[in-house]
């Protein structure tokens with residue numbers, strides 16, 4: 001969980017709270033929150049909540065609380081992967097059931113659940129768009145990127161992030 005402390009947040013506001021939930025003996029209420037067996041079967045769930053009144057808001061009114069929470073949970077999922085744990089992002093849950101079960105006040109918003117546990121099997125192949133579809137150079141509609149250059153930059157970035165996170169173990 002301490003990987004969360006390495007996550008940057010807008011203006012360093014840290015406008016979030018993570019509720020760590022042991023699922024043992026709570027299968028029924030957890031199934032009510034998200035009706036998938038793999039969800040209630042996971043030994044641990046993290047419920048990541050944003051606290052809008054603490055978050056940074058840009059001049060045009062856009063709140064960055066969701067972005068902050070996503071970065072925090074991304075740090076946790078990378079640290080979990082480093083420990084051999086599996087995770088999944090779950091946004092499609094029953095918000096009211098979550099509020100009621102985990103006593104989340106109106107001032108906070110549950111944004112994502114992340115089950116944690118040792119994977120039961122191996123993950124399937126990732127389906128992703130191509131780099132050309134996702135990335136453009138200099139402007140929105142400009143030309144192709146150099147794939148090899150991008151691959152090396154990405155590999156370097158992932159290795160650096162995983163190394164940083166490993167140190168906290």
Ligand SMILES: Cc1cc2nc3c(=O)[nH]c(=O)nc-3n(C[C@H](O)[C@H](O)[C@H](O)COP(=O)(O)O)c2cc1C
Nearest residue numbers: 034036088089090091092093112123124125126127
């Ligand atoms: C913000 C977010 C919300 C998601 N919500 C759900 C969800 O409610 N239920 C689910 O089964 N998967 C959910 N996912 C998982 C995505 O469907 C999954 O990551 C995507 O299909 C790509 O699959 P892969 O991660 O195996 O490559 C979510 C992922 C993200 C990033």
